[in-house]
Amino acid sequence: MINKVVSGADEAISDIENGNTLMLGGFGLCGIPENCITALVKKGVKDLTCISNNAGVDDFGIGLMLQKRQVKKMISSYVGENAEFERQLLSGELEVELIPQGTLATRCMAAGYGMPAIFTPAGVGTEVAEGKEVRNFNGKDYLMEYAFDADFAIVKAWKGDTAGNLIFRSTSRNFNPVMAMAGKITIAEVEELVEAGQLDPDHIHTPGVFVHRIFQGANYEKRIEQRTVRTKN
Amino acid sequence: MLDKDGIAKRIAREIKDGFYVNLGIGIPTLVANYIPEGINVVLQSENGLLGMGPFPFEGEEDADLINAGKQTITTLPGSSIFDSAMSFGMIRSQKIDLTILGAMEVSENGDIANWKIPGKMVKGMGGAMDLVASAKNIIVAMQHVNKAGESKLLPTCTLPLTGVNCIKKIVTELAVLDVLPGGGFKLIERAPGVSVDYIRQATTGKLFADDDVPEMSLN
Numbered sequence: 001m002i003n004k005v006v007s008g009a010d011e012a013i014s015d016i017e018n019g020n021t022l023m024l025g026g027f028g029l030c031g032i033p034e035n036c037i038t039a040l041v042k043k044g045v046k047d048l049t050c051i052s053n054n055a056g057v058d059d060f061g062i063g064l065m066l067q068k069r070q071v072k073k074m075i076s077s078y079v080g081e082n083a084e085f086e087r088q089l090l091s092g093e094l095e096v097e098l099i100p101q102g103t104l105a106t107r108c109m110a111a112g113y114g115m116p117a118i119f120t121p122a123g124v125g126t127e128v129a130e131g132k133e134v135r136n137f138n139g140k141d142y143l144m145e146y147a148f149d150a151d152f153a154i155v156k157a158w159k160g161d162t163a164g165n166l167i168f169r170s171t172s173r174n175f176n177p178v179m180a181m182a183g184k185i186t187i188a189e190v191e192e193l194v195e196a197g198q199l200d201p202d203h204i205h206t207p208g209v210f211v212h213r214i215f216q217g218a219n220y221e222k223r224i225e226q227r228t229v230r231t232k233n
Numbered sequence: 234m235l236d237k238d239g240i241a242k243r244i245a246r247e248i249k250d251g252f253y254v255n256l257g258i259g260i261p262t263l264v265a266n267y268i269p270e271g272i273n274v275v276l277q278s279e280n281g282l283l284g285m286g287p288f289p290f291e292g293e294e295d296a297d298l299i300n301a302g303k304q305t306i307t308t309l310p311g312s313s314i315f316d317s318a319m320s321f322g323m324i325r326s327q328k329i330d331l332t333i334l335g336a337m338e339v340s341e342n343g344d345i346a347n348w349k350i351p352g353k354m355v356k357g358m359g360g361a362m363d364l365v366a367s368a369k370n371i372i373v374a375m376q377h378v379n380k381a382g383e384s385k386l387l388p389t390c391t392l393p394l395t396g397v398n399c400i401k402k403i404v405t406e407l408a409v410l411d412v413l414p415g416g417g418f419k420l421i422e423r424a425p426g427v428s429v430d431y432i433r434q435a436t437t438g439k440l441f442a443d444d445d446v447p448e449m450s451l452n
Contacts, residue, residue, distance in 0.1 A: 027280040027317070028303040030296065053317070080356035098355065101279065102321030102363030109318040120325065121366035125344075125397035128362060158297075170297040170314055171281050177316040205316075222296035228304040229291040 001196050004164035006213045009039035012187045016152055018045050019072075023108065023148065023179040024052040024062060025155040028225045031172030032061050033156040035189045035217035041065055047072040051148055053104060053175055055079045060223050069093065075148075077101035081225070100128065103145050105178055110147035112181025112210070117146050153183025156217070157206070160190035161199050164208030173205065180206045189217040235406045235424045240374050242267040242451050244333055244404050247372055248274055255279060255324070255364060257334030258302045260374040264333055275311070277329055279320050279360040284312030301360065321360070325367045332368035334361060336375045336400075338390040341438035343400040343412040345373065346392035358395060365396030377405035377435045384437035386410070386418055408432050409449060410440075417441050422449035 006012045013036055016022070026032030040048075041064050048071050055074050056063035065071050066084050073095040079085055088094035099107075100122040110118045119142035123129050133144040155176040158169035166188055168176055180186050188206075193216035235243065241263035248254060248268055255277045256262055265285075268274055276285040278300040285300055286307035294305040308314075323329060338346040345365055348358040365371060378384055386403070403410045409422040420432060420442035429442050 030299050078357035078359040098357040100358055100362035101360040105317035105321050122363040126394045171299055172297040173316050174281050175317045178318045224296050225303040228288045230288045232290050
C-alpha cells in the first residue's frame with residue numbers, strides 16, 4: 001500500500017509557489033479546504049490563479065487569500081458576497097474570468113479524464129463564446145472549451161484513508177471529486193483519516209490514485225452562508 | 234395584477250407529475266410552495282442534489298447540506314447526492330424536464346439576459362447559461378416592466394445575453410406568454426383584472442393577442 005499521509009496543511013502545501021494555478025473545491029463555503037487555505041495565507045504565496053466556483057466571503061474561504069492580495073486571477077462562475085473581491089476587481093488589482101458553472105465543472109472533469117477539450121452549448125451566442133471555436137453537431141452549436149491545467153488541486157473530503165481514498169458527505173461533495181482528479185498534484189484534507197482497509201471499497205468516491213497527499217484537518221468551522229430554517233408547529 | 238407568489242402559483246400549474254425540475258433563485262424558488270397536491274416532482278439543486286426538501290427545523294441545520302442559493306436545506310426519501318460535473322451532465326443530457334428561472338430581459342425570439350448589467354458589479358452567471366442552453370423546457374418568471382415602467386419583453390435584449398433563442402414560455406405579473414417559433418410573444422392568458430390593451434402597452438416586443446384572451450385561473 002502506498003502511503004499518502006503528510007503531517008498537516010503546512011507540509012501539504014509547502015511546495016506551492018508564487019504564480020501557481022490552484023483548483024480549490026467547494027460550493028460557496030460548503031466543502032472548502034479550510035486548513036489548506038489557512039496554510040496558504042500563512043505561507044504568503046502570491047500571484048496565484050485560483051479555479052474555484054466561488055471566491056469565499058470577506059473573512060472566510062478564498063476571501064482570506066484575497067485580503068492578503070495573494071490572488072492574481074480568479075476563474076469562477078459566481079463571485080457575489082465579497083466586498084474585498086469587488087474592490088480589487090474594480091481597481092484592476094484582480095483579474096476575473098467568469099465562466100458557466102457546468103463549463104467549470106466539465107473542464108475539471110476533462111482534465112481528470114485525460115481529455116484535452118469538451119464541447120458544451122453553454123454560452124453559445126453570448127460574450128462567453130468570444131474567441132472560441134464553435135462546432136455544430138446534429139444541428140446544434142457547441143463551444144469548444146479546454147481542459148483546465150492546474151498545478152495543484154486542493155480538496156476537502158469527509159473521510160479518507162492512508163491510501164488516499166476519499167468519501168465526501170452530502171452536498172459538500174460538489175466540485176471536490178472532479179477537481180481531485182484534475183490536479184497535477186492533488187492535496188486532500190479530511191475530517192477523519194483512517195487506516196487503509198477501514199473504508200469499504202464500494203463506498204469510495206475518489207480512488208486514492210488521484211490523491212497525492214492527505215491529512216486530517218483540524219478545527220473545521222464549516223460556516224453556513226445562508227442559515228434558513230422553518231419552525232416546528 | 235399578480236404579486237410574486239401569484240406568479241409562482243401560476244407557474245406551479247405548468248408542472249406535471251413525474252417532472253424533475255430545477256428552480257432558480259428568487260420567484261422560481263417560491264414555486265416549490267405551490268406544487269399541487271398529487272403532483273410528484275423532484276427538485277434538482279445544481280450544486281449536487283436531486284430531491285431537495287424544505288428548510289431544516291431550527292437547530293437541525295447541516296453546513297454540508299445546502300442548495301444552489303447556499304441556503305440550508307434537507308433531503309427527502311429518494312434523494313441522491315452527486316458531484317458538480319454529474320449535476321450538469323443531467324442538465325445537458327436533458328434528464329431535467331423543466332427549468333424555471335428569472336430574467337431581466339427576454340426578446341421576441343426567445344433570447345434571455347439575466348446575469349450582467351454592464352457598469353455595475355458583475356457577480357457571474359452561475360449555472361444559468363448551462364441551464365438555458367440545454368433545458369428542453371424553460372419557463373421564465375419575471376416582472377413585465379422595470380421600476381421605470383419600461384418593458385422587459387423586447388424586440389432584442391439590450392443587456393449581455395445568457396442564452397439565445399431558448400425561452401418558450403414567460404409568466405409575469407400581467408400575463409402568460411409563449412414565444413412563437415417564428416418570433417414574437419403570443420398572449421396566452423391575462424392576469425386577473427388586466428386588459429389586453431394594458432399588456433400590449435407593457436410589451437415592446439411584437440405581441441400577438443386574440444380578442445378574447447382568457448383570464449388565468451390560479452387554483
